[in-house]
Amino acid sequence: xxxxxxxxxxxxxxxxxxxxxxGSSWWLALDIQNVIxxxxxxxxxxxxxxxxxxxxxxxxxxxxxILTFQLDF
Numbered sequence: 018x019x020x021x022x023x024x025x026x027x028x029x030x031x032x033x034x035x036x037x038x039x040g041s042s043w044w045l046a047l048d049i050q051n052v053i054x055x056x057x058x059x060x061x062x063x064x065x066x067x068x069x070x071x072x073x074x075x076x077x078x079x080x081x082x083i084l085t086f087q088l089d090f
Contacts, residue, residue: 023058027051027077043088050081 033046
């Protein structure tokens, strides 16, 4: 029997607003990573314990909002 990692799904969403002016422009964006807040499993490496090998798992990050502002000259 082999260990398998579960199905990986992480949809992201971005909402952005850009304003152009003579000589400069700016934009504001909101990125939402893992918008459905799914806890995906990821493997780290093998763990060696008492002559047996197995994968060590960890959960990846859940919903993560990122706000960005950029000013261009």
